[in-house]
Amino acid sequence: MQVLSVFTSYQHLAQVYDQLMTEVPYELWIQYAEKMWKETSPKKIIDLACGTGSISIPFAELGYEVTGVDLSEEMLAVTYNKAKEKGVPIQLLHQDMSELEIPMTVDAVVCFCDSLNYLTEPGAVLETFQRVHHALKPGGLFLFDVHSLYKINHVFGDHTFTLTEEDIAYIWQCYLEEGSLVTHELTIFVREGPLYKRFEEVHVQKGYSHEEIVKCLKTAGFDLLSCTADFTDEAPEEQSERIFYAAVKTK
Template sequence: MAYAHLASVYDQLMADSPYDQWLSWLEQVWSRLGRPAQVIDLGCGTGSIAIPLSKRGYRVTGVDLSAEMLAVAYTKMKQAQTDVTWVEQDMRELSLPPADSVISLCDSLSYLTEEEDVQQTFQRVFEHLNPGGTFLFDVHSPYKILHGFGDNTFTLCEDEVSYIWQCFCDPVRLEVEHQLTFFLRQPSGLYQRVEEEHFQRAYQTVQIIRWLVEAGFEEISVTADFLNEPPANTSERLFFVAKKTRH
């Protein structure tokens, strides 16, 4: 999974995503725990979080595994007349100068489908934070995997892009396979068919907290669905805040 075909239409498909709410959540947390000067955005995609943060005065490094997504992000950055450093890198092997905060939003960490990958990423993030730094991220909840995706099929039919999105859920692993078939309109008026396959997995909240503690984090808190309230059984998106203490 590297968003090879999806990159060109990703922003169109995500047009209704609540980026303003993600940005507000970040700044609410930072207002309590300290405003960072340097921010690393893991799984930055096309820069829809990194670019607005840069416009607000943060020094941002956007990290993504997809060169295609980063190419779109670079174009958007130029149009926004701001400056973000883009790095093509696997978050499990993060290797950058340290930052005051590491963020990973839009359920990017849910693409880590093995427990060892999550643990390794948490350790790399901890090592890349300055003392007192914060780690802010969101993931899909088990409820979202089982009931939001499940074994459902979703469709979209528009002039420029249409898709058939089939989900196949493994309830034991809390993992979903997304099989995506896109029909992209070409300049000729004909449609190109492309296919992508994505996997996402949820983990129990207690597991994630344990892995954060094992990596060295403290002052860990969990909320859900942009509400700043503890998760409920039917919460779909879990928000985690963890801190690297100064000692």
Template sequence: MSYERLAYVYDLLMADVPYKKWLDYLLLEKQRFHIDGMRVLDLACGTGELSILLAKNGFDVTGVDLSGDMLMVAQGKAEREGIELSLYEQNMSELEGLGIYDIAVIFCDSLNYLSTPEDVQKTFSNVHAHLKNGGLFIFDVHSPYKMEHIFMDETFAVAEEEVSYIWNCFPGEHSYSVEHELTFFVREEQSGKYERFEELHKQRTYLIEEYQSWLEDVGFSVEAITADFTDQFPVESSERIFFTCKKK
């Protein structure tokens, strides 16, 4: 998956994404589990919106993303805001050499972009290796319900002056997987004409029990499983599942 062209319009498309909710969720879990340290590893940080919010709230943030283009956008935004971020281009299933952290996060369903159970398991193992003993790992994923009843065979569209898109969702090759076919129309500043480009994004999720088993296998204790930015355990129609884990 390439974000080369998408990176520069990503923030326009994600304008309504509730980054503040992820920040608030992290702050609540940090307080609830008495984590004093402020070093955060923000995996799949994208264009740095959450990383910058974290830094503004006093955290020492390291952001990691697979896309160098996304990181370039993040770096530019941080510099304009006078924010210091450490940014690295790495695959979260192949992390290495990033130091030890108090908290690690993978938010905005980014874990669902990993294509195999093995990649998810390797990511959990790598996160474990980069956390201090007692450190927190917090992440969210799409629920199977969302994959099968919200995304599946649906079409979404947005028409704005600067960027418009058509988003078609198709069944993936595995259970609880979806292929997102996106066609973008981006207005060129000088000519006023619209450039068309396409992206194919694949996401896959798993049952709660599978995530829990993989986390425990690498040495995490699963402290909380909640849904949709609440403190409630998921129900059948929950869309976003949160896991809070602690390194034993």
């Protein structure tokens, strides 16, 4: 286990990630979590796949003891600098979510923003759930969301998306493969003075059925509390795009 305390540099995507995500409603994830755990009032939480801290930091500002975990040192560097600027304490761990290992147990674990879809093997999903189960106290909550199969196969599919703004632009091409596997190829242009600097990113995500996720939860020792869609209290429908799961450690 590597604990990160000081960061000095990071790569391009981490630098521009927050610019690309300005329209993402992070506050809705915060509201969802606080609604789901209002009866248990957790104190210590893990933000799994925390990225640039856009959820970890608001949690810390609300008074939670937050541990942010991410595979990307560059993303963690951004989180560290943002937390330092805001004066909020956050512990940061550089780990793969399927290899989560912490020296204490916590009251709740969240894994938001479709991070679990980056696990492209079912075995890695089960391993992650087992690691989360081990990190939780008895009765602890595990909250997460995933892109639905509909979104993977039909919204992303083989489509192309573009963004053009004054300081940043991208071309985002999606390539769908068998097994609900989608490759995102991003070409990003960032203004540097009078010129634009170009760089490329490739990300792969996999869609999972509700049955696959519930099976992994049960195998790992969780009971499913709720399954809702798209920041509502409603059950998922055929064209729901983001599915939210709340599970409790019972074994």
